[in-house]
Amino acid sequence: EKGFDISVYNRPAYGEELVVSNFLKDNHALKNVSGFTDLPQFVASLATPRKILIMIKAGNAIDTVIDQLIPFLSKGDIIIDGGNSHYMDTAKRVDYLASKELHFVGCGISGGEEGARKGPSMMPGGSLESYQNIAPILETISAKDKTGKPCCTYIGPDGTGHFVKMVHNGMEYAEMQLLAEVYAIMKISMDNEKMAQILSDWKTTDLSSYLLEITIDILQKKEGNQYVLDTILDAAGNKGTGSWSSKAAFDLGSVNTMMSSAVFARYLSAFKEKRHSLSSRLKNVSEAIEGPDIKALESAYRFARIINHHQGFEPLRLASKEYHWELNLSEIARIWTNGCIIRSDFMEHSVAIFKKYEDYFEDDIIFKNLMSSESSIKDSISYSLKYRIPFDTFWAAYNYWISVTSENLSANLIQAQRDYFGAHTYQRKDDSTLSFYHTNWLEK
Ligand code: 6PG
16 A cells, blocks of 8 residues: 555465465455465565565464575565564574574554554564664554654664563553543443543543543444443453563563553453352442542543553663663654554653653653642542442552652561561661661560
8 A cells, every 4th residue: 555565475274275365355456465375485576685574473483484484585684573572582583583694673563453554653673774674664654643753663672672562562451451440430320421421521631542532432332222341241351461561570670560450450350250259249238329529530540641651661761771772762652652552642742751851750740740639549549449449550550659759668677577587688777888787686
């Protein structure tokens, strides 16, 4: 559609024999597409340096395809992995292909099915040389930001493209869970139309986002007289990127309580049978339900989204320092302003914030905004307690905010306990050299 000559290939495995011919039939209007089910012929049809984008399930299949391709490639050819591969696997593949004088680009692609086809946000990582070779194509097919610039930029070396995409997904998990918790709060006293109305009002404010937009559509979608949402089993799936980003945050010492809460909320939802049996043992108290304070909920949602963005960009900042990746957070925010799942008004705003500051809290307006929303988030949390509604991700946001703005935490007791049972030593407030001390705690 963008005028590039392309060749497409799919293996002629059992059940997949017609994938290529069906694709050609469906896209017969495109005269610049050639289809292949023979790998050597497919590779031979490409101009050098060859640029091969593989879109298959992450994992061993990627290595298998790489090994099938290598014998037919020549020096300088580029393989691009557009799936959700783990960034450490990608880094290994970059090295492996480099040892064969080939390039490997791990390219995070966000936008779901529609976006991937019609203009996604693209996060390519690998050698700069390989990026320069593929940039004209990627930048043409990617989504465009408000100013018309491509939502695609060179992220950095090794597995950085997939690292950034993984963190995008961690933020996506928390953004989705926040909306699910807002839905849970409203659902006990409102019908779908009313909820959709409230969220539509929010959409006209700085809270506007793609995920909010699709949630409004989802709330209203009917099959006959029934809302589709009401027919969906409340057991959430996942393909692993949320837990990968939480694990990466643990490894980096980054505090990502919101994305991990969102991952755990999905896991817990999947224990449907257990929940069913335990809930049947609770006494059913029917009480009159008072609706939530919508203004407070709106402001709590704004608060929690800011914390989610703050927490989400932290592993990027920390990994960039730790691994010398030189990630440009403002550019990352910019390529996330369109095409991707977490695109939003606030992401637009974030581009300028990261041009000026290292993190959101350095921005006085954001900080004051968070301070002034405290009473609202407290109000929404008490509402969730009153009616026994799980509200994990909002809690995670608020607890994080309290801790991160506290001069004194109870970690002195943790240090004392560590020293007591394991002689792990501690530092003292009254010693500015921060030397390490040990106390014999049993000595009388
Ligand atoms: C995107 C999405 C996409 C996909 C993920 C999440 O940015 O386009 O994040 O990559 O939806 O696979 O999947 P799970 O929710 O199944 O983990």
